[in-house]
Amino acid sequence: xxxxxxxxxxxxxxxxxxxxxxxxxxxxxxxxxxxxxxxxxxxxxxxxxxxxxxxxxxxxxxxxxxxxxxxxxxxxxxxxxxxxxxxxxxxxxxxxxxxxxxxxxxxxxxxxxxxxxxxxxxxxxxxxxxxxxxxxxxxxxxxxxxxxxxxxxxxxxxxxxxxxxxxxxxxxxxxxxxxxxxxxxxxxxxxxxxx
Amino acid sequence: xxxxxxxxxxxxxxxxxxxxxxxxxxxxxxxxxxxxxxxxxxxxxxxxxxxxxxxxxxxxxxxxxxxxxxxxxxxxxxxxxxxxxxxxxxxxxxxxxxxxxxxxxxxxxxxxxxxxxxxxxxxxxxxxxxxxxxxxxxxxxxxxxxxxxxxxxxxxxxxxxxxxxxxxxxxxxxxxxxxxxxxxxxxxxxxxxx
Amino acid sequence: xxxxxxxxxxxxxxxxxxxxxxxxxxxxxxxxxxxxxxxxxxxxxxxxxxxxxxxxxxxxxxxxxxxxxxxxxxxxxxxxxxxxxxxxxxxxxxxxxxxxxxxxxxxxxxxxxxxxxxxxxxxxxxxxxxxxxxxxxxxxxxxxxxxxxxxxxxxxxxxxxxxxxxxxxxxxxxxxxxxxxxxxxxxxxx
Numbered sequence: 001x002x003x004x005x006x007x008x009x010x011x012x013x014x015x016x017x018x019x020x021x022x023x024x025x026x027x028x029x030x031x032x033x034x035x036x037x038x039x040x041x042x043x044x045x046x047x048x049x050x051x052x053x054x055x056x057x058x059x060x061x062x063x064x065x066x067x068x069x070x071x072x073x074x075x076x077x078x079x080x081x082x083x084x085x086x087x088x089x090x091x092x093x094x095x096x097x098x099x100x101x102x103x104x105x106x107x108x109x110x111x112x113x114x115x116x117x118x119x120x121x122x123x124x125x126x127x128x129x130x131x132x133x134x135x136x137x138x139x140x141x142x143x144x145x146x147x148x149x150x151x152x153x154x155x156x157x158x159x160x161x162x163x164x165x166x167x168x169x170x171x172x173x174x175x176x177x178x179x180x181x182x183x184x185x186x187x188x189x190x191x192x193x194x195x
Numbered sequence: 196x197x198x199x200x201x202x203x204x205x206x207x208x209x210x211x212x213x214x215x216x217x218x219x220x221x222x223x224x225x226x227x228x229x230x231x232x233x234x235x236x237x238x239x240x241x242x243x244x245x246x247x248x249x250x251x252x253x254x255x256x257x258x259x260x261x262x263x264x265x266x267x268x269x270x271x272x273x274x275x276x277x278x279x280x281x282x283x284x285x286x287x288x289x290x291x292x293x294x295x296x297x298x299x300x301x302x303x304x305x306x307x308x309x310x311x312x313x314x315x316x317x318x319x320x321x322x323x324x325x326x327x328x329x330x331x332x333x334x335x336x337x338x339x340x341x342x343x344x345x346x347x348x349x350x351x352x353x354x355x356x357x358x359x360x361x362x363x364x365x366x367x368x369x370x371x372x373x374x375x376x377x378x379x380x381x382x383x384x385x386x387x388x389x
Numbered sequence: 390x391x392x393x394x395x396x397x398x399x400x401x402x403x404x405x406x407x408x409x410x411x412x413x414x415x416x417x418x419x420x421x422x423x424x425x426x427x428x429x430x431x432x433x434x435x436x437x438x439x440x441x442x443x444x445x446x447x448x449x450x451x452x453x454x455x456x457x458x459x460x461x462x463x464x465x466x467x468x469x470x471x472x473x474x475x476x477x478x479x480x481x482x483x484x485x486x487x488x489x490x491x492x493x494x495x496x497x498x499x500x501x502x503x504x505x506x507x508x509x510x511x512x513x514x515x516x517x518x519x520x521x522x523x524x525x526x527x528x529x530x531x532x533x534x535x536x537x538x539x540x541x542x543x544x545x546x547x548x549x550x551x552x553x554x555x556x557x558x559x560x561x562x563x564x565x566x567x568x569x570x571x572x573x574x575x576x577x578x579x
Binding site for chain 2: 407408409410412413414417459460461462463465466470471499501502505506509510513552554555558559560561563565567569570573
Binding site: 010014022033036037041 | 253265282286
């Protein structure tokens with residue numbers, strides 16, 4: 001079969017047909033993967049929340065709170081309030097910092113109603129393996145448990161704070177503190193929790 | 196066409212990464228571990244087989260002047276299918292591979308095979324060529340990923356065999372370049388001997 | 390102030406070739422001589438900026454409002470391919486000498502992962518249009534700069550005798566690795 005001629009009509013027709021067919025195929029794949037994608041995203045967040053909050057039986061859906069120092073929608077943090085037996089037991093805050101060694105670091109911090117940190121979990125980071133990546137290890141991350149940032153200064157000891165930085169990973173440690181501090185200040189400002 | 200030769204060429208003699216020197220960006224970018232390399236390799240293989248097949252089937256309907264845009268649409272569709280499927284069913288791998296999944300569409304290997312092979316050969320040959328190049332690519336990435344993981348993290352396929360971390364530079368940018376450079380030199384030696 | 394951070398980050402700290410691995414094919418392929426590297430760098434800067442602007446506009450005025458974000462890959466690459474085609478035609482008519490200088494590199498830019506990569510990154514990082522343009526220009530400058538440095542190194546290496554197996558691409562890659570190592574020294578600048 002000879003190849004189709006490169007007339008203008010043919011070119012437009014063929015391109016249009018191919019684009020239309022692929023559009024349809026992709027639309028179809030999109031519709032069947034939409035649910036699993038949303039479910040996978042949700043599962044990831046829920047796992048982190050369960051890890052950082054004290055026991056709860058009711059969780060609010062996430063709501064955005066503008067970071068105390070930011071104004072862009074992308075500067076907002078996401079809050080999740082947890083209740084047990086109808087009483088507010090804590091709020092998980094999905095926070096971030098751009099000051100990591102390699103940029104974005106995302107944390108999930110569980111706050112008790114009085115602002116004490118229950119536990120922190122690292123959601124996402126691109127820090128150097130073996131150095132900044134140590135921020136997820138218990139040795140570093142557990143030092144925040146049960147500390148209240150009103151008295152436990154969320155900066156590294158080098159900068160006059162109370163946080164024991166990771167050896168040779170000061171930048172990552174500082175970034176971590178930045179994210180945690182942002183979460184705490186925004187939490188205090190919003191004094192979150194269900195009314 | 197000797198289909199057996201067609202199938203095996205991608206692994207050593209015409210390995211897209213080590214010999215043809217195509218598809219460098221993902222090769223260097225995602226091979227921080229053997230598993231990541233394998234995942235990326237297989238995803239690319241899927242796109243290669245799919246696009247080679249479709250292009251070979253419709254090659255006579257596409258006017259010559261628009262063949263590149265047409266190929267791109269077909270390739271990009273398969274890439275999007277891989278993107279969506281991975282996001283849905285393998286979310287942690289998707290997070291690891293990140294930006295490089297949509298970049299499969301500009302992987303010179305895919306467009307290169309479409310242009311050089313699929314647009315001229317039969318669907319069967321094209322599928323086998325896609326498989327050969329795709330699996331050869333996957334092999335190369337897994338090897339590079341494995342080398343970097345062993346030297347850099349003291350682990351292989353996420354199983355640690357060393358107490359401490361290895362030579363960290365290998366899981367970082369410079370290590371990728373250096374490791375690949377030496378691997379290509381070794382493969383050159385092997386090919387020249389064979 | 391934000392812009393300075395974007396610029397320093399894109400050129401030095403997160404250099405798109407040496408740190409993010411985008412644009413490797415032309416980086417290895419075209420950096421044999423300093424003159425070709427300058428030509429390619431200029432062409433990339435031109436296309437990358439235009440591409441980022443066009444893809445940004447399409448993302449925020451078409452894809453997002455119509456909720457067809459999953460078509461991002463396919464629309465972006467088509468925009469880039471069309472853009473390169475158009476630029477070639479326009480350049481030929483408007484400035485033949487410039488076309489003679491850059492022309493041969495233009496088709497190669499369509500498959501340059503750096504262009505598509507930067508377009509996608511601009512959207513991922515939530516930049517507004519102005520920030521996106523600055524990011525594109527700075528990234529391209531970083532690309533051009535590292536390629537020119539690399540070409541300089543390679544021109545030197547051509548006069549030397551590495552072991553037979555290492556000649557050509559292998560030694561070039563190891564050199565690129567050392568260059569990348571040098572650039573790692575910039576981290577912490579921002």
